[in-house]
Ligand code: SF4
């Protein structure tokens with residue numbers, strides 16, 4: 001266990017967590033106006049029509065896969081009578097299919113971005129960096145899916161290395177030791193993942209956190225009063241734009 | 253009964269000359285920014301014509317508005333909540349920029365920088381989206397004045413409908429066709445499908461005045477509202493990634509001023525006023541099974557502001573007396589409900605639109621005149637309304653879900669008014685029979701004439717004074733479109749195009765005013781201080797930023813030289829007054 005190991009697997013995750021959570025809170029408070037998908041469908045719809053759903057649904061399945069793989073301890077699935085082999089076969093099939101979809105989706109989307117003039121014009125540096133990190137994380141992830149399932153011979157069981165480390169992070173006693181035993185490929189994937197989370201709040205990826213689930217439950221027509229001041233004179237003092245007053249308006 | 257107030261508009265189509273002044277002034281005030289180049293909150297269409305965006309009325313394709321499902325319940329045509337969420341990654345029925353038009357500018361620079369040569373330099377069109385040279389193929393009013401109608405006229409969805417309904421052709425050849433202008437803004441519907449389609453709940457109807465707005469802070473760019481609106485009056489700002497729409501110029505009407513489009517309308521054909529309606533019955537009214545009953549159902553929602561019960565109900569809901577009084581004087585109520593000469597546009601979309609149209613009599617009376625008959629004679633007019641099926645059927649497909657009796661009735665009342673007033677003007681004997689033929693009295697016809705023909709500013713725009721009283725509190729109101737001046741508009745924020753803090757309108761105005769009053773030269777047009785906000789411009793002085801800065805002069809301009817710098821600086825505000 002070298003200093004580098006401790007820095008990477010014991011300290012870095014917490015720095016990223018601070019950046020991620022702090023960044024999200026900060027951006028939510030101060031940049032509501034910039035919080036959007038910045039959809040480019042208006043410019044081009046034909047490629048987006050395939051690329052975007054394939055990518056998004058793919059990554060949602062990938063998300064579920066990560067939750068299962070990282071949070072469910074090995075002992076639980078074994079109690080359920082699931083052998084190492086069965087687990088890996090289903091992980092390879094599900095994860096592989098979802099991963100390939102995600103990758104195909106992002107390739108198509110990046111291709112679209114690069115070749116369709118207006119979409120390319122609307123691509124900022126911020127977007128480009130984000131795409132790079134995202135694509136790297138996905139490729140590395142697909143690679144470890146194959147590795148982990150033993151597609152290249154002896155499978156690496158990440159559920160005895162990466163997963164315990166990941167869970168140990170949450171109880172603030174990082175199991176750096178376990179992580180050092182993981183394959184380099186996993187290290188690379190985790191590092192890309194951490195980078196992605198670090199830049200997340202500062203990219204357009206934030207739109208993931210405003211997934212409009214509430215739509216399923218609210219009445220169709222929304223009415224709002226011109227301002228809360230009309231009903232509660234105490235909250236009148238109008239403040240320009242932001243800060244506490246703004247939050248009141250959001251809660252309304 | 254739950255009484256609510258709604259600001260509504262009437263447009264008298266007979267008077268529209270298709271000058272597009274309304275569109276241009278609206279654009280100057282609201283959509284004069286990158287990202288909304290293609291956006292026209294107000295547009296004027298020539299009908300028959302495809303409209304803007306192209307063929308927006310083809311709901312088979314665009315699936316806007318509401319429909320009744322198999323059980324007779326009101327549902328969004330584009331699908332319910334779950335379907336919306338499942339198609340959120342790529343909206344299958346959203347128009348792309350080609351359905352609007354690709355906005356462009358010209359390469360003006362070559363005009364002045366091209367080297368001396370044989371050929372005259374040309375400013376080529378350049379796409380504002382990709383920056384590449386482009387061929388201009390369409391725009392918001394490309395088929396203006398029936399341009400291209402012989403080839404493209406059949407693409408008007410309403411032309412197809414008329415053909416289906418009457419098995420007659422709408423003729424597009426010169427001298428056989430008819431034509432009218434249709435200015436359109438957001439309808440500020442009572443049952444807005446755009447609001448219902450918004451997954452984030454960012455769109456809302458203001459409960460005080462019914463104006464439908466997009467909260468720019470809460471919009472997340474899911475684009476469902478664009479599909480939801482059958483009139484395609486919600487637009488997507490491709491720079492900020494947020495939806496924008498007609499605001500009924502709320503900063504103006506809040507202080508008692510009419511909207512920019514109304515104020516500047518050359519034909520003076522727009523009316524603004526309040527309507528009181530029963531909010532409890534909106535859904536029921538929008539759900540009547542037969543499309544042709546929707547107009548009647550919508551009229552039925554409008555409450556009589558003189559009825560003591562309605563007044564009591566309005567007071568109960570906290571509507572102030574000024575507002576009730578304004579509703580009583582409302583030209584909208586008079587034209588739509590009392591005289592029934594104003595009709596809603598496409599009631600069959602079931603959104604209960606609140607911009608009403610007085611259908612034009614001119615296609616009929618002009619056809620009459622062309623045949624050599626007296627176009628003002630009531631019997632001739634009545635006869636023409638009977639026989640000229642095509643214009644009437646076409647108008648019906650726009651304003652009454654195809655029910656020609658409704659349009660017939662309106663045109664007859666207008667025809668009666670014309671003939672009756674001609675006798676008044678010529679000093680002939682009054683003929684009450686004309687009025688009786690359309691179920692009105694002579695006095696009513698005179699009243700209608702006053703409202704339609706000579707109404708003054710105060711009669712056309714009855715905007716409640718309660719707004720004015722509250723005006724002073726509104727200065728710092730930071731609400732949806734304040735962010736129009738947001739830094740993202742003029743460059744890239746740290747997190748992409750539009751991020752950063754918006755500046756409240758008044759702060760921006762303050763800086764712009766101070767800049768204008770204290771500086772002697774031009775401000776950098778890139779600087780926000782120099783932006784001309786026509787919404788607040790008082791008409792005095794020449795705001796900096798209205799003209800681009802003069803390029804570095806190679807030689808100093810002569811004393812009498814017409815350099816823009818010299819001429820625009822000279823008149824101070826004082827002199828101009
Ligand atoms: S016309 Fe206006 S209020 Fe009606 S659905 Fe369209 S955007 Fe909404």
Ligand code: SF4
Nearest residue numbers: 268271272274517519
């Ligand atoms: S300004 Fe008035 S007359 Fe001119 S196009 Fe607009 S509505 Fe018609």
